[in-house]
Structure formats: C-alpha cells, structure tokens
Amino acid sequence: MQDSSWKSLSLQPSVAQLEQIFEFSSHLVFIYNWDLKKLIFVNNRVAEKLGYTPEDIQQMEGSILTFVEHPDKEGFLKEIHAEYESLEVGKKVEFVCKLLHKNGSIRTLRNRSMLLARDSPEASRLIMNVAEDITDTLEREADLLKKQYQFNEAEAIFKCGTWEWQANRKGIEWSEGIFKIMGLSSEEYKDKTISRRFYESFIAPEHVKRFADYTVQVLAEHRPSYEIEHRIINAEGMVKYVTLQGHIYYDEQGRVQRIMGMLADRTEIITYQNELxxxxxxxxxxxxxxxxxxxxxxxxxxxxxxxxxxxxxxxxxxxxxxxxxxxxxxxxxxxxxxxxxxxxxxxxxxxxxxxxQTESYASVNLNEVVKNVLEDLEVKIQEKKASITIDDLPAVEAQSVQMHQLFLNLIENALKFTKPGTTPKIAIQVRKIVPYEAPTVGRINPKENYFEFIISDNGIGFEAEYAERIFTIFQRLHGRAEYAGTGLGLAICRKIVEAHHGFIEAQGKPGEGAKFIFYLLVTQPNTP
CATH class of the missing domain: 1.10.287 (Helix Hairpins)
Known part of the structure; x- marks a missing residue:
C-alpha cells in the first residue's frame, strides 16, 4: 500500500471502540462535557488510582473537582476553568494537581487536557483529560533528594568524599565531599567528572613519585584494594593530609573494569596528633x-x-x-x-x-615477695598477734622491688587499722580472671590475662564514700594521734599497680573491715 493511499484512509472508531482504547491505557482518562460541566466518561484506572467508581462519580453529579487539594483551591480551579474556556482544537493544557483518594490519602496527578473536535457546531464541547499518577515517582525523588542531602551532610561532617571510575566512561566521578576537600565548586565541572591527571596536579611535589609508583605497583600486582596517604595542596592553597582508598574490580581477563573509593581529609586529625x-x-x-x-x-x-x-x-x-x-x-x-x-x-x-621504671620487668614469684614482707613485719605481727592466711600466689611479670612495696604497704595498712580488743585476721586471696568476666570488671583489657588479688581484714573499715579518697596523696581519714603515718601508703600502692597496667580499688564498712582489690597482668605488654 502506498503512503498516499494510507493517508487517505479515515479511521472512525465507534464509541464502544473508543472506550476499549481508553480502558487499555495505563493512564487515567476523563472526558468532560464542558457545556454541562459534567464528567461523561472515566476509565477503570480512575477507580484503581483514586478509589472512586463510576457510581461514586455519578453521585458527585459527575465531578471530582471538589476533591482537589490546594492551598488556594478556589483560585486554582478558576485558573483551570479559564484555561478550559479558551481551549481550542489542537491545543492542550498541562497542569499538576493533588486529589483526595477515597481512602483519605493524597495522590498527585500530572494532567494533559485537549479539546475534542465536534461533529457539528451544535454538538457539546468535550474535553479529554489524560492524567498520570506521579505520587510514587515524586516520593522516590524526594527520598533520593533527602538521602543525597544526608549523604552530603555526612561527607561534610566526616570530611570525606567518594569517587568512581569505570572503563566505559571518561574520567573519574567525584562526590560533593571531594570537591570541598579540593577547594573547588562542583558546578564548574560537567557531570562532576575529572581526569586522573587533574587530581595528580594537586599532589604535593614531594609525594608525586611515591603516588605514581604505588599506583603502578597496585595495578601490576592486581591487588583488590588501593590505599595511600599523602599531602595535597588544594585550589585554595591549603595543605591537606588525605587518605585515598579504592576497591578495584577486574574482569575475567584481569583488566580493570571499575574502581570505587573514598578520599578522606585527615588534616585535623594529623594536626591534633602532632599537637598531642x-x-x-x-x-x-x-x-x-x-x-x-x-x-x-x-x-x-x-x-x-x-x-x-x-x-x-x-x-x-x-x-x-x-x-x-x-x-x-x-x-x-x-x-x-x-x-x-x-x-x-x-x-x-x-x-x-x-x-x-627503675628496673626491667621480670617474672616475680609473689610467694617469695610476701614471705619477705612478712619477715619485715614480723615484730608488728607478733605484737598484734595477727592471723594471716595466704593463697598459693602466682608468678607475674613485674618489678620485684615495687611488688615488695605494694604488698608491704597493704599488709601494714591492715595491721595498723585494727579494732581494739580484736585479734587481727588478714587474708590474701588470688584468682585468674577468665575472658568472659572482663566486661563485669570494667577497667581491664579483655584481650589480656589478669590475676585478681584481694587483701581483706577485720579492722575498723571505712565509709563507702571514702573508697576513692583514701588513694589520694596526703589524705587521712584519722588523726595522727590515733594512727601514725604520712598518708602516702595507699597512694604509692595505686601508683605501683597503674605502672604495671592494672588498677586497684577499695571496699569497706565501718566496724566490719576493708578489702583492697587489685588486678595485675600476667605478662606485661611489649615484653618478649
């Protein structure tokens, strides 16, 4: 069939055929009798998207304009009516409006209206409106904008940005965060894309060769990741310490297809570290x-x-x-x-x-240490007629002189603060801390092995509120006339324990005695 004969054909579908065509459409179709100001046809998509059946619309007297949602509804409808009134055949009116769904939700429609040709001058003016429900699209766009905003905010807070290179694209795509680090405006770069050489032009001269050599080495060895720290001088002349990271994707032939990564500005961290x-x-x-x-x-x-x-x-x-x-x-x-x-x-x-650290760490047998301490305190122990029970003590990596000082001060402290008329009873207990107990202890490193030591007595005790104060230098809970001493003994104990990467605490009740609990590492860190 020739084009001329094809053009001469005139298709005149019946009303039933038109309805079938409109029902086939994925859009909402409304046909208004403008002279009667009444809807005379809606396709099934209206019921699907807005919930109103033809019967519902009939009860509305053929109009759903009453369900338009707009801050200035009257002015908006007047404007649409004016557009419709002046509409000519072959012209169209486009607008976006919000309609109230039958279930109470709001749907947004993009509308295109056109005046249908009349069979005769006396025939009613018919306006066909084809609407697309863009509610979900707008929500997705808003969600994407929100996520992009949050992403940009996160980049600004953490002073970083992301980048991506693909084999089928020209250049490297930067996120907004990298442009900020580089002191550049992203609006000046099409598609936010730059070349590798452009970035390398900002690298500090003393780091250029190291950067280039590292890049060649990573690609030659087909490494899966990329990370290098270096300095740059950004467009504003500021020196920045940055870390460039990337994950490299290869094809089956080992060719690089894609690299995704991040640039982090570590200037503040490095500055703080140097100052510290x-x-x-x-x-x-x-x-x-x-x-x-x-x-x-x-x-x-x-x-x-x-x-x-x-x-x-x-x-x-x-x-x-x-x-x-x-x-x-x-x-x-x-x-x-x-x-x-x-x-x-x-x-x-x-x-x-x-x-x-006046001496090096070595394995110290605490049984021997305590034995020597008791010999030093033999006279006081006999005077007080004190009873001392001791567990089998372990060996720990420590300074022997300080271990002697630690146990001497704690045992002497227990002998000093005895109740009148009471035989002093002192117990030295020990147990090894198992890993799952670390969180309950609090201040110990769960990756290290510790011994817990408890030196308890039945002396005068103390109020719980003084449990921390007694370790402070020159702090005394009693007068010199009652109990001799300088107020430094327990402060020295804390110093010794902390110097051995442990900690000490005290528990007590008035008239019921005291407990001194301290934790020592089995092996000191950074020792062979």
Whole structure:
C-alpha cells in the first residue's frame, strides 16, 4: 500500500471502540462535557488510582473537582476553568494537581487536557483529560533528594568524599565531599567528572613519585584494594593530609573494569596528633624534671634531718638532768617532728620511684615477695598477734622491688587499722580472671590475662564514700594521734599497680573491715 493511499484512509472508531482504547491505557482518562460541566466518561484506572467508581462519580453529579487539594483551591480551579474556556482544537493544557483518594490519602496527578473536535457546531464541547499518577515517582525523588542531602551532610561532617571510575566512561566521578576537600565548586565541572591527571596536579611535589609508583605497583600486582596517604595542596592553597582508598574490580581477563573509593581529609586529625605528641613530649620532660627535683630535694633534706634527730637524741641523753621535764618535752617534740619528716621524705621518694621504671620487668614469684614482707613485719605481727592466711600466689611479670612495696604497704595498712580488743585476721586471696568476666570488671583489657588479688581484714573499715579518697596523696581519714603515718601508703600502692597496667580499688564498712582489690597482668605488654 502506498503512503498516499494510507493517508487517505479515515479511521472512525465507534464509541464502544473508543472506550476499549481508553480502558487499555495505563493512564487515567476523563472526558468532560464542558457545556454541562459534567464528567461523561472515566476509565477503570480512575477507580484503581483514586478509589472512586463510576457510581461514586455519578453521585458527585459527575465531578471530582471538589476533591482537589490546594492551598488556594478556589483560585486554582478558576485558573483551570479559564484555561478550559479558551481551549481550542489542537491545543492542550498541562497542569499538576493533588486529589483526595477515597481512602483519605493524597495522590498527585500530572494532567494533559485537549479539546475534542465536534461533529457539528451544535454538538457539546468535550474535553479529554489524560492524567498520570506521579505520587510514587515524586516520593522516590524526594527520598533520593533527602538521602543525597544526608549523604552530603555526612561527607561534610566526616570530611570525606567518594569517587568512581569505570572503563566505559571518561574520567573519574567525584562526590560533593571531594570537591570541598579540593577547594573547588562542583558546578564548574560537567557531570562532576575529572581526569586522573587533574587530581595528580594537586599532589604535593614531594609525594608525586611515591603516588605514581604505588599506583603502578597496585595495578601490576592486581591487588583488590588501593590505599595511600599523602599531602595535597588544594585550589585554595591549603595543605591537606588525605587518605585515598579504592576497591578495584577486574574482569575475567584481569583488566580493570571499575574502581570505587573514598578520599578522606585527615588534616585535623594529623594536626591534633602532632599537637598531642608535642604536648606529651613537653609533659614527659616536665615530669622528669619534677621527679628529679623531688628526688634531689628530698635526698638533700635527709642529711640535716638525720643530724637533728641524732643531736636531739644526744641532747636528751647527755643533758637530761639539766633540761628538766619541760626541756625534755621540747626535745622529744623536736625529735618526733624530725622523725615524721624523715618518714614523709622516705614515702615521697617511694611515691616518686613508683611512677618510674627503675628496673626491667621480670617474672616475680609473689610467694617469695610476701614471705619477705612478712619477715619485715614480723615484730608488728607478733605484737598484734595477727592471723594471716595466704593463697598459693602466682608468678607475674613485674618489678620485684615495687611488688615488695605494694604488698608491704597493704599488709601494714591492715595491721595498723585494727579494732581494739580484736585479734587481727588478714587474708590474701588470688584468682585468674577468665575472658568472659572482663566486661563485669570494667577497667581491664579483655584481650589480656589478669590475676585478681584481694587483701581483706577485720579492722575498723571505712565509709563507702571514702573508697576513692583514701588513694589520694596526703589524705587521712584519722588523726595522727590515733594512727601514725604520712598518708602516702595507699597512694604509692595505686601508683605501683597503674605502672604495671592494672588498677586497684577499695571496699569497706565501718566496724566490719576493708578489702583492697587489685588486678595485675600476667605478662606485661611489649615484653618478649
């Protein structure tokens, strides 16, 4: 059939055929009798998308315009009516409106309306409106915009961006985050795509060769991932420390097909690390100077104190008669004060040593340590008639001198704070911490092995509110007249335990005794 004869054919479908065609359409079809202001036809898609059956529309007197949702509904309908009134054959009107679904939800329709040709001038004006339900599309677009916004916000917060390269595309696609790191506006780059050489032009000169060599090596070895730290000088002239990461996808022939990755700006982190390291170095230097000063000052104080004590004792013995009772009292007070000062200096020296590693770590048999401690305290134990029970103690990696000091202070503390008229009972218990207990203990590393030690007594105890205070330097819960001491013993214990990467705590009740619980590593970190 020739084109001319094809064009000469005139298709004049029947009303029934038109209805079948409209029912076949995936869009909503409305036909208005404009003269009567009434719908005369709707296809089944209207019921599917809006919930209104032909019977419902008939009850609405052939109109669903009453269900239009708009902030200025009256003005909106007047505008549409004006468009319809001036509509000519061959022209169309397009608009978007929201309609209330029968179930109460809101659906958004994109409409295209056209005036149908009339068979005669007397025939009614018919307007056909074809509508597409775009509600789900708009929701997806809004959701995508929301996710893109959240993604951009996340990139801004974490100072990073993503990139992608594909074999069938030209260039590397950057996310908004990378453009910000590079000090560039993404709007100036078509499809947010740049070349590899463009990025490499920002790399700091001293890192260019290392960057290029690493890239060649990764591809030559067909590595699945890519990661390199380097510096860049961005478009604003700012030096940035960045980490470039990527995951590489190869085809069956080993050719690179796709690389997806991330660029992270680590400038603030590196700056903070450098500043922390600088401050830590300064702090360590200051601490060493303070420790040296404390040690030297304390050591130099020992000699005059020893002389005061020695001459005081000689004075008391040789000139006892001449001094009289009052003079003897003054000499005793002077000698006692000097002895307390001597003890305080000794404890300060011990406290200073506890924060320094004066000897290397070695395997220490704690049974031997406690045996030596009990020999040192033999006189006090006999005076108090104390009963001491001890578990079989393990060997730990530690400094033996400090372990001796630790157990000496804790046992001596238990002997000191006894109840009058009561035989002191002291128990030293130990057990190994199993891994699943680590979370319940709290301050220990679940990846390390620990021993838990408990030194308990039946002494005077203390209020729970003082459980932390008693480890503070120079803190005393009782007067010197009641219980002698400098207030440094438990502070030294904490220093020693913490120097061995453990921790110590205390529990007690007034009149019921006290418990000192401490945790020591089986093996110290970074030791062979």
């Amino acid at each position: 390291e600088r401050r830590l170095t300064a702090l360590n230097k200051s601490n060493r100077n303070l420790e040296q000063f404390a040690y030297v000052a304390s050591h130099d104080l020992q000699e005059p104190l020893r002389k005061i004590i020695a001459f005081g004792e000689r004075l008391a013995k040789k000139y006892k008669e001449q001094l009289g009772s009052e003079g003897q009292f003054f000499v005793d007070r002077m000698t006692g004060a000097a002895q307390r000062m001597h003890a305080l200096i000794e404890d300060l020296l011990a406290y200073s040593r506890a924060s320094r």
